[in-house]
Amino acid sequence: MPPSFSSEPTSLIRFSCDSGANLLDSIQTFVQQYTSARFRPAIAEKIAVASYELLVNALNYSSVSRDVIFELVASHDVVTVRVQNETIPTRAAMLRDHLARVTKDPEAAFMEEMGKSVGASARRPSLGLARIAFEARMSLTLEQQDQRVIMSASTRL
Amino acid sequence: MSKLEQLSTPELPGVQLKVSAGGVSLAGMVTMQNPSESIGKFLKSVHEAALADGLKKLDIDVTSLTFVNSSAIRMFIDWATWTKALAVPQRYILNFKSSRSITWQRTSFVALKALAPEVVSVESE
Numbered sequence: 001m002p003p004s005f006s007s008e009p010t011s012l013i014r015f016s017c018d019s020g021a022n023l024l025d026s027i028q029t030f031v032q033q034y035t036s037a038r039f040r041p042a043i044a045e046k047i048a049v050a051s052y053e054l055l056v057n058a059l060n061y062s063s064v065s066r067d068v069i070f071e072l073v074a075s076h077d078v079v080t081v082r083v084q085n086e087t088i089p090t091r092a093a094m095l096r097d098h099l100a101r102v103t104k105d106p107e108a109a110f111m112e113e114m115g116k117s118v119g120a121s122a123r124r125p126s127l128g129l130a131r132i133a134f135e136a137r138m139s140l141t142l143e144q145q146d147q148r149v150i151m152s153a154s155t156r157l
Numbered sequence: 158m159s160k161l162e163q164l165s166t167p168e169l170p171g172v173q174l175k176v177s178a179g180g181v182s183l184a185g186m187v188t189m190q191n192p193s194e195s196i197g198k199f200l201k202s203v204h205e206a207a208l209a210d211g212l213k214k215l216d217i218d219v220t221s222l223t224f225v226n227s228s229a230i231r232m233f234i235d236w237a238t239w240t241k242a243l244a245v246p247q248r249y250i251l252n253f254k255s256s257r258s259i260t261w262q263r264t265s266f267v268a269l270k271a272l273a274p275e276v277v278s279v280e281s282e
Contacts, residue, residue: 025170028188032224045260048224056190056226114234114268127227135264 009080012038013072024059027070028052035072043079043157046136047072050081050153053128057151058085080154081138086147095149098126099142106133160206167199172222174199180216180252187222187229197232204239212249220256220282230265237273252278 013034017023031051035044051070058068062085069084087095102109110130132138138153159178166174172185174196181203187196207215233253240248253269255262266279 022190024190025188028186028224029171032186042260045224049261052188052224052226110264111268111271114230114265115272127230131227131230131261131264135260 009073009075011071011073013070016067016069018067024052024056027055031072039079039157043155046138046155047079047081049136050132050138053132054081054083054151054153057128058083061085061087061091063088063091074157077157078154079157080152082150082152084148084150087149089147092144092147092149096142099129099140102129102133103140106130110134160209161203161212164202164206167195169195172196176203179212179214180218182218182221184221186224188224188226190228192226192229193232193235196229197235200232200236201239204236207249208243208247214250214252216252216254218254219262220254222262223259225261230261233265233269234272237269237277240276241273248276250278251276252280254280254282257281
């Protein structure tokens with residue numbers, strides 16, 4: 001039976017985890033297995049990139065509270081990966097600037113980040129957002145509520 | 158037996174590595190947060206073996222590598238950088254055998270070839 005969604009967004013997966021816990025592999029495996037069963041392969045592939053890259057960003061840069069909240073939300077025609085974490089104001093500002101560059105021209109940002117990646121630290125986050133925008137062709141948004149940052153990546157089903 | 162064939166491959170969760178006389182293959186998914194500590198070291202040993210064997214071209218079969226994180230993409234960039242840094246007579250071509258049906262491969266290898274056209278070639282199936 002094909003998946004059915006109401007016109008109201010439905011939370012398909014929601015969990016919180018401690019940014020100190022080494023759960024990324026397990027979370028990614030679970031999300032990929034779930035989305036592969038629920039969505040067509042092209043959509044599952046996009047969600048895999050977005051969920052991994054947003055989570056790793058949040059896990060690496062959480063502060064204050066170490067809770068990271070992950071959510072996969074779907075309506076009848078859109079699916080969204082949403083990741084929330086708390087971070088310091090300077091980091092949030094950097095993220096906002098970077099996001100503006102990535103969303104303005106995803107391909108140029110991806111090529112630029114690939115070039116910058118030569119010899120870069122493994123924890124440098126910038127390529128991840130460029131991958132979501134260019135490779136996965138998902139739209140990215142950032143909301144900020146005090147120290148809480150909510151990054152969302154959405155695509156049409 | 159070539160130096161390349163003598164390499165031992167690390168056992169890693171989620172990803173399978175193999176070596177042959179003319180190249181290496183990577184299959185599965187790379188989700189570990191810092192793959193440079195394991196896969197990256199293995200790729201460095203492949204690079205050194207390719208140099209010792211005097212290869213002019215090394216095949217890297219990634220057609221079954223379905224998911225990689227950004228850190229893994231950086232490893233391929235690093236590899237192209239090591240090769241590009243060599244004197245021209247020592248250089249070898251990194252020939253990536255990729256799959257058109259896997260999105261990350263379509264975008265990343267086109268970008269990698271643009272960054273290091275002297276040492277990267279891409280075959281798509």
